[in-house]
Amino acid sequence: xxxxxxxxxxxxxxxxxxxxxxxxxxxxxxxxxxxxxxxxxxxxxxxxxxxxxxxxxxxxxxxxxxxxxxxxxxxxxxxxxxxxxxxxxxxxxxxxxxxxxxxxxxxxxxxxxxxxxxxxxxxxxxxxxxxxxxxxxxxxxxxxxxxxxxxxxxxxxxxxxxxxxxxxxxxxxxxxxxxxxxxxxxxxxxxxxxxxxxxxxxxxxxxxxxxxxxxxxxxxxxxxxxxxxxxxxxxxxxxxxxxxxxxxxxxxxxxxxxxxxxxxxxxxxxxxxxxxxxxxxxxxxxxxxxxxxxxxxxxxxxxxxxxxxxxxxxxxxxxxxxxxxxxxxxxxxxxxxxxxxxxxxxxxxxxxxxxxxxxxxxxxxxxxxx
Amino acid sequence: xxxxxxxxxxxxxxxxxxxxxxxxxxxxxxxxxxxxxxxxxxxxxxxxxxxxxxxxxxxxxxxxxxxxxxxxxxxxxxxxxxxxxxxxxxxxxxxxxxxxxxxxxxxxxxxxxxxxxxxxxxxxxxxxxxxxxxxxxxxxxxxxxxxxxxxxxxxxxxxxxxxxxxxxxxxxxxxxxxxxxxxxxxxxxxxxxxxxxxxxxxxxxxxxxxxxxxxxxxxxxxxxxxxxxxxxxxxxxxxxxxxxxxxxxxxxxxxxxxxxxxxxxxxxxxxxxxxxxxxxxxxxxxxxxxxxxxxxxxxxxxxxxxxxxxxxxxxxxxxxxxxxxxxxxxxxxxxxxxxxxxxxxxxxxxxxxxxxxxxxxxxxxxxxxxxxxxxx
Ligand SMILES: Nc1ncnc2c1ncn2[C@@H]1O[C@H](COP(=O)(O)OP(=O)(O)OP(=O)(O)O)[C@@H](O)[C@H]1O
Ligand SMILES: [Mg+2]
Numbered sequence: 001x002x003x004x005x006x007x008x009x010x011x012x013x014x015x016x017x018x019x020x021x022x023x024x025x026x027x028x029x030x031x032x033x034x035x036x037x038x039x040x041x042x043x044x045x046x047x048x049x050x051x052x053x054x055x056x057x058x059x060x061x062x063x064x065x066x067x068x069x070x071x072x073x074x075x076x077x078x079x080x081x082x083x084x085x086x087x088x089x090x091x092x093x094x095x096x097x098x099x100x101x102x103x104x105x106x107x108x109x110x111x112x113x114x115x116x117x118x119x120x121x122x123x124x125x126x127x128x129x130x131x132x133x134x135x136x137x138x139x140x141x142x143x144x145x146x147x148x149x150x151x152x153x154x155x156x157x158x159x160x161x162x163x164x165x166x167x168x169x170x171x172x173x174x175x176x177x178x179x180x181x182x183x184x185x186x187x188x189x190x191x192x193x194x195x196x197x198x199x200x201x202x203x204x205x206x207x208x209x210x211x212x213x214x215x216x217x218x219x220x221x222x223x224x225x226x227x228x229x230x231x232x233x234x235x236x237x238x239x240x241x242x243x244x245x246x247x248x249x250x251x252x253x254x255x256x257x258x259x260x261x262x263x264x265x266x267x268x269x270x271x272x273x274x275x276x277x278x279x280x281x282x283x284x285x286x287x288x289x290x291x292x293x294x295x296x297x298x299x300x301x302x303x304x305x306x307x308x309x310x311x312x313x314x315x316x317x318x319x320x321x322x323x324x325x326x327x328x329x330x331x332x333x334x335x336x337x338x339x340x341x342x343x344x345x346x347x348x349x350x351x352x353x354x355x356x357x358x359x360x361x362x363x364x365x366x367x368x369x370x
Numbered sequence: 371x372x373x374x375x376x377x378x379x380x381x382x383x384x385x386x387x388x389x390x391x392x393x394x395x396x397x398x399x400x401x402x403x404x405x406x407x408x409x410x411x412x413x414x415x416x417x418x419x420x421x422x423x424x425x426x427x428x429x430x431x432x433x434x435x436x437x438x439x440x441x442x443x444x445x446x447x448x449x450x451x452x453x454x455x456x457x458x459x460x461x462x463x464x465x466x467x468x469x470x471x472x473x474x475x476x477x478x479x480x481x482x483x484x485x486x487x488x489x490x491x492x493x494x495x496x497x498x499x500x501x502x503x504x505x506x507x508x509x510x511x512x513x514x515x516x517x518x519x520x521x522x523x524x525x526x527x528x529x530x531x532x533x534x535x536x537x538x539x540x541x542x543x544x545x546x547x548x549x550x551x552x553x554x555x556x557x558x559x560x561x562x563x564x565x566x567x568x569x570x571x572x573x574x575x576x577x578x579x580x581x582x583x584x585x586x587x588x589x590x591x592x593x594x595x596x597x598x599x600x601x602x603x604x605x606x607x608x609x610x611x612x613x614x615x616x617x618x619x620x621x622x623x624x625x626x627x628x629x630x631x632x633x634x635x636x637x638x639x640x641x642x643x644x645x646x647x648x649x650x651x652x653x654x655x656x657x658x659x660x661x662x663x664x665x666x667x668x669x670x671x672x673x674x675x676x677x678x679x680x681x682x683x684x685x686x687x688x689x690x691x692x693x694x695x696x697x698x699x700x701x702x703x704x705x706x707x708x709x710x711x712x713x714x715x716x717x718x719x720x721x722x723x724x725x726x727x728x729x730x731x732x733x734x735x736x737x738x739x740x741x742x743x744x745x746x
Pocket of ligand 1: 020021029047048049050051052053054055056
């Protein structure tokens with residue numbers, strides 16, 4: 001346990017699989033999920049319907065037992081916990097559902113109190129916290145109302161107040177904005193974002209709502225029970241701005257560039273290591289995140305002299321061989337420790353396919369470069 | 371104070387709460403009435419014996435119940451009197467005969483109790499003091515709480531018992547029993563005149579009073595040993611118990627009331643179960659939410675159990691007061707000696723709890739299906 005706790009990750013899942021149905025006839029819906037969530041991180045989980053997003057969320061939230069793989073949530077290995085311990089773990093997690101699931105017979109205040117009463121706090125402290133959170137959510141004048149006299153947005157905000165009242169270190173939300181209009185949806189997500197910043201809570205939101213994508217630090221895409229992309233927005237931004245500096249990508253919409261970014265994997269190289277060698281078949285495209293490399297290219301004149309260029313963070317290389325299919329025309333050596341994002345050949349082409357114009361421009365650019 | 375979720379849930383759906391309360395209240399009221407009548411039957415069964423002053427009763431071995439007592443020879447009384455600890459022994463004759471209502475001229479069963487007017491066989495000393503009034507021929511005291519079919523039975527009224535003229539000279543208070551709707555007290559002589567087959571020599575019961583500190587059980591067995599096989603002796607409590615057992619077990623009166631109680635309990639259980647199941651069904655997601663928030667299953671169950679208890683206890687209060695009222699009405703109108711006592715209240719509370727327990731346990735099965743993973 002302590003090993004994971006020491007890493008400081010809120011959620012850490014390794015090779016997690018999940019199947020529904022009987023033992024004889026299982027239907028696997030999650031395949032080898034590797035997934036981490038850091039404190040203070042807001043992650044958005046998207047993917048087509050039926051891809052397993054909700055299943056993953058219920059596993060993290062200790063609402064379903066983990067069948068295979070390792071899941072550590074808030075420093076605890078879920079598979080080692082007893083039923084009662086799992087229930088107690090849930091008290092440290094804030095759940096926000098698509099439906100508000102409020103207690104119909106209780107007022108807004110009492111609904112929130114039901115959550116606070118799970119912690120050891122006296123009545124005054126409880127009422128103070130309850131009022132504070134409800135006021136914060138703009139419900140100060142609706143405190144004494146029951147759900148059926150509240151609007152849909154108000155109900156959802158009460159539900160959020162209930163989920164956040166104990167300042168959970170992990171918030172799991174499934175389509176929290178689906179039942180809300182644009183404005184209240186935005187408000188709800190803003191609150192989550194603020195909580196993440198203030199309390200260093202991790203927030204994982206399942207959503208199809210593109211209007212809130214910009215709030216995420218990370219966007220994870222699940223297709224058929226596999227994580228097909230796990231993109232840090234910061235990283236995507238780095239890659240996209242790098243690509244924009246390249247003439248071939250320059251005119252592309254940012255969405256296209258993030259598409260590339262989504263496919264990229266991170267790799268590191270030791271100082272002096274050959275990253276690519278001249279004459280080898282090209283299978284990857286590189287964008288440098290940190291460190292610097294030296295590009296060695298034989299002069300076209302045929303003598304043994306080599307042209308040396310140094311590239312640093314934000315620079316890229318290796319696209320020519322990928323596009324033309326020709327062997328590498330240069331050798332690239334790491335000068336110091338290099339962190340780079342790489343794009344594999346098939347993903348490169350897949351992304352290219354999506355834009356004919358891009359391909360044309362790429363060819364033109366390559367023409368000039370060679 | 372913690373948020374009273376069960377209480378709030380209990381009153382959230384007004385119609386459902388009302389159905390629950392009325393249904394359970396009705397069931398509890400029914401239990402009170404059935405147990406009340408059962409209790410009255412127990413009282414009724416021994417109304418005659420209860421008036422009599424004795425520690426040990428001597429009867430014929432054939433004695434079954436008040437309506438079939440049998441008799442035994444009086445000449446053996448001296449033997450009984452000579453037993454250590456026996457202080458007095460008085461004979462009693464009892465028989466049912468047809469009484470003519472002097473107004474309607476209809477005949478009704480009347481229990482005649484015959485005493486030696488010189489003895490003091492009753493617990494009520496005032497009544498003992500009035501016995502000389504019936505010492506004269508064809509005089510009798512009548513039961514003040516007789517059924518109305520017997521006509522007016524106040525002093526001065528004259529009518530016929532088994533075609534024999536009787537004059538009422540006063541009243542006593544006993545209450546209608548099971549063998550007859552009314553009773554009179556006469557002298558042994560009047561009785562023998564009325565019932566030709568009865569004999570001075572063969573009383574139906576011998577009432578034994580024992581010395582202070584003597585053991586009635588020991589004396590009863592001594593008498594039995596002495597008198598066997600012509601008579602047998604029972605302590606007061608055994609004698610009363612036997613009479614009650616006859617009416618409540620041998621006769622189907624007890625079964626009747628027990629069935630009534632059972633039906634009431636089942637009715638209450640079903641009503642409460644229906645209400646709670648409807649409640650669980652509509653609130654399944656809320657119960658799941660409790661689990662997702664981190665409440666243990668037992669808390670979630672207790673929310674439902676407490677709701678059941680709230681309905682039961684709140685229904686108990688009006689049921690209790692209504693039954694007091696009904697008892698009063700029954701006592702006044704039907705002359706049934708029905709009275710509330712602590713034991714009965716305890717019994718009804720117990721039965722109400724059982725009702726509540728069964729209903730909630732049944733409805734909890736439904737609750738087991740609530741799974742917080744389904745909330746998403
Ligand atoms: N309780 C269950 N029993 C059996 N199969 C289930 C169960 N829950 C989900 N599934 C199946 O598992 C797969 C993944 O479901 P899941 O609800 O995780 O998808 P999702 O990504 O949340 O979809 P959506 O976007 O529509 O909410 C689906 O094929 C679904 O039919
Ligand atoms: Mg889902």
